[in-house]
Amino acid sequence: MSGLTDLTIAGARAGLDSGDFSARELAQAHIDAMARHKALNAFITETPERALADADASDARRAKGESAGPMDGVPIAMKDLFCTEGVRSTAGSHILEPFVPPYESTVSGKLKAGGSVMLGKANLDEFAMGSANITSYYGPVTNPWVAGGGDNRQRVPGGSSGGSATAVAARIAIAATGTDTGGSIRQPASFCGIVGLKPTYGRCSRWGIVAFASSLDQAGPMTRTVEDAATMLQVMAGHDPKDSTSAPYATPNFAEKLRAGVKGLKIGVPKEYRVDGMPAEIDRIWHQGADWLRAQGAEVVEISLPHTKYALPTYYIIAPAEASSNLARYDGVRYGLRVPGKDLKEMYENTRAEGFGAEVKRRIMIGTYVLSAGYYDAYYLKAQKVRSLILRDFTQAFEQVDAILTPTAPSAAFALGEKQDDPVQMYLNDVFTVPASMAGLPAISVPGGLSDEGLPLGLHLIGRPFDEVTLVQVAQALEDAAGFSARPAGY
Amino acid sequence: MALDQATVARIANLARIKVTDDELQAWATDLSAIITFVEHLDEVNVDGVEPMTGVGDFPLPLRADKVSDGGYADVVTSNAPEGALGFYTVPKVVE
Numbered sequence: 032m033s034g035l036t037d038l039t040i041a042g043a044r045a046g047l048d049s050g051d052f053s054a055r056e057l058a059q060a061h062i063d064a065m066a067r068h069k070a071l072n073a074f075i076t077e078t079p080e081r082a083l084a085d086a087d088a089s090d091a092r093r094a095k096g097e098s099a100g101p102m103d104g105v106p107i108a109m110k111d112l113f114c115t116e117g118v119r120s121t122a123g124s125h126i127l128e129p130f131v132p133p134y135e136s137t138v139s140g141k142l143k144a145g146g147s148v149m150l151g152k153a154n155l156d157e158f159a160m161g162s163a164n165i166t167s168y169y170g171p172v173t174n175p176w177v178a179g180g181g182d183n184r185q186r187v188p189g190g191s192s193g194g195s196a197t198a199v200a201a202r203i204a205i206a207a208t209g210t211d212t213g214g215s216i217r218q219p220a221s222f223c224g225i226v227g228l229k230p231t232y233g234r235c236s237r238w239g240i241v242a243f244a245s246s247l248d249q250a251g252p253m254t255r256t257v258e259d260a261a262t263m264l265q266v267m268a269g270h271d272p273k274d275s276t277s278a279p280y281a282t283p284n285f286a287e288k289l290r291a292g293v294k295g296l297k298i299g300v301p302k303e304y305r306v307d308g309m310p311a312e313i314d315r316i317w318h319q320g321a322d323w324l325r326a327q328g329a330e331v332v333e334i335s336l337p338h339t340k341y342a343l344p345t346y347y348i349i350a351p352a353e354a355s356s357n358l359a360r361y362d363g364v365r366y367g368l369r370v371p372g373k374d375l376k377e378m379y380e381n382t383r384a385e386g387f388g389a390e391v392k393r394r395i396m397i398g399t400y401v402l403s404a405g406y407y408d409a410y411y412l413k414a415q416k417v418r419s420l421i422l423r424d425f426t427q428a429f430e431q432v433d434a435i436l437t438p439t440a441p442s443a444a445f446a447l448g449e450k451q452d453d454p455v456q457m458y459l460n461d462v463f464t465v466p467a468s469m470a471g472l473p474a475i476s477v478p479g480g481l482s483d484e485g486l487p488l489g490l491h492l493i494g495r496p497f498d499e500v501t502l503v504q505v506a507q508a509l510e511d512a513a514g515f516s517a518r519p520a521g522y
Numbered sequence: 523m524a525l526d527q528a529t530v531a532r533i534a535n536l537a538r539i540k541v542t543d544d545e546l547q548a549w550a551t552d553l554s555a556i557i558t559f560v561e562h563l564d565e566v567n568v569d570g571v572e573p574m575t576g577v578g579d580f581p582l583p584l585r586a587d588k589v590s591d592g593g594y595a596d597v598v599t600s601n602a603p604e605g606a607l608g609f610y611t612v613p614k615v616v617e
Contacts (some may be wrong), residue, residue, distance in 0.1 A: 064602055088556075129601070130601055131600075131601065132601075133597045133600055133601075184606045208609070216589040232578065233577065233578045233580075246577055248577065272537070272583070272585075275582050275583055276577070276578055276582075278578060278580060279580060279583070280580075297535070338566070340562070341562065341563055341565075341566055344559060344560040344561075344562045344563050345560075345563065347556060347559065347560050348563075355537065359538075362538070363600055363603060364603075364610050364612055365599075365601065365610055366602065366603075367601070367603070368603070369603035369604065371613075372613070374613055374615070375615050377540075378612070378613055379538040380539060380540035381536050381540055383537070383538055383539045383540070384539050384540035384541070389537070390604045392537075392539055393552065393553070393556070395537050395539065396530070396533050396534065396537055396539070396549070396553060397553060397556055397557070399533050399536050399537040400525070400529075400533050400553070400557070401538060401560075403532075403533070410560065412573055413563055413566075413568060414560075414563060415573030415574050415575060416568035416571040416572070416573050416574075417563055417566050417568060417571075418573070418574040419571050419572055419573060420566065420568070420571060421526055422606060449533035453555070454552070454555065454556060455556065455559050458559075470577075471577035471578075496579070516567050
């Protein structure tokens with residue numbers, strides 16, 4: 032049954048519909064893969080019994096000629112940032128270690144109602160803060176890819192949705208949910224050789240997702256094909272009155288133009304993304320991506336996004352500021368860890384000192400500082416103004432072009448232990464993904480090829496707000512041209 | 523700008539995170555590197571630029587000020603580290 036773990040969502044649906052296998056058989060094959068690859072540490076909590084129950088319900092529906100939708104019976108991994116009713120939800124943090132939500136997040140609820148089969152809660156950087164999945168209290172996640180040429184060093188899967196990316200790349204799950212604040216879907220997708228789509232801010236409800244930076248956080252699909260990403264987004268998206276920032280717009284058919292090609296479309300290549308010290312292989316794959324689109328009839332033009340280099344510093348004011356506010360709720364009173372103290376204040380301080388890891392403390396303290404009296408205008412207000420300029424750059428660019436092509440990340444997956452001493456070096460991983468986040472734009476990473484070392488490299492497309500239809504249309508053209516069929520050895 | 527130990531102590535207090543005296547210098551060095559990095563924004567002229575305070579191009583929705591949910595304190599408090607009778611409990615704050 033090993034072929035069952037190689038299926039796409041589309042392939043699984045076809046096999047289930049024609050009776051080639053049952054949802055239970057499909058679930059069991061993935062549960063077996065989850066057990067076999069436990070050493071990757073892709074999951075914080077495995078839910079095999081829940082998966083089988085979900086699968087049985089799916090089989091029962093099919094037996095009656097019913098379907099809950101295009102993901103009915105499809106085994107998925109759920110990033111452990113989504114609150115799931117009755118299933119422990121930790122956000123990768125010690126402080127939420129005992130937390131069992133009595134409610135279901137809107138997006139995980141839609142996937143559940145859509146018949147998907149939940150294999151477990153995927154590992155992630157603590158509170159989604161990280162780019163290598165090394166800040167999880169539950170240990171780092173291993174990327175199933177290793178370099179060629181005898182270099183067997185363990186590679187990071189990227190972050191923060193590292194468990195999700197590893198689960199999909201290692202054929203443990205057909206698809207996974209991710210969340211993206213500054214690149215947390217796209218960068219791990221690039222590092223693990225899969226597709227990761229961050230929708231427009233407001234496309235998917237944030238209700239029930241543990242909050243990191245509320246003006247940036249957005250849920251999205253992580254899959255092995257562009258078509259699957261469109262299908263999964265179809266199930267996840269939609270207006271939700273419980274999230275006031277959820278867009279009150281009708282959900283389009285995201286796959287409407289999937290096979291329409293790119294003839295006549297205009298693709299922008301921003302000159303400011305040619306950063307100093309960019310590795311030659313990143314530049315090469317980027318040029319290759321542009322050539323692929325040109326060969327299929329798109330017009331590729333150079334554009335300018337002048338404030339690109341300020342996006343990352345802006346992000347490291349805005350995101351920590353919002354995080355310091357959001358994470359104030361973890362006080363040892365209502366849920367999670369409590370560490371006693373001599374009085375209430377000391378209980379707060381002890382709880383938060385023990386419950387949060389170093390990266391989370393770092394961001395809470397930066398956020399507290401930039402919001403504090405005397406510094407608010409110089410840092411936070413200034414960053415909000417620069418954010419306006421970043422958005423303006425994109426708005427002007429999209430007057431000329433239909434989508435923007437860049438590399439996803441400045442490198443392939445690095446080895447565990449690298450870039451760990453200097454937080455700023457780690458933050459630079461997100462240099463190409465953060466600008467779209469700041470502007471709330473939809474963006475997708477598609478596998479483009481392999482690095483000189485034999486590790487996956489992603490190509491990144493940025494689209495107009497609420498135009499995921501064109502985004503996946505162009506992404507499909509890249510996927511067709513790249514013909515990426517490499518897979519991690521042994522998976 | 524470099525943050526000194528007193529500033530770190532003040533921030534840690536505001537953030538309600540216990541930082542011991544022997545950790546202060548390490549945090550000061552660590553946080554200073556990030557603050558120096560974000561100060562690249564000093565180069566940007568933002569005269570006349572409005573701050574971006576929201577992302578959506580639609581107004582925030584309004585709803586009637588009516589209770590629409592509730593009545594299950596036991597469920598709401600089910601994750602409390604300590605609680606009693608449907609309430610959260612904390613160390614004594616009033617003498």
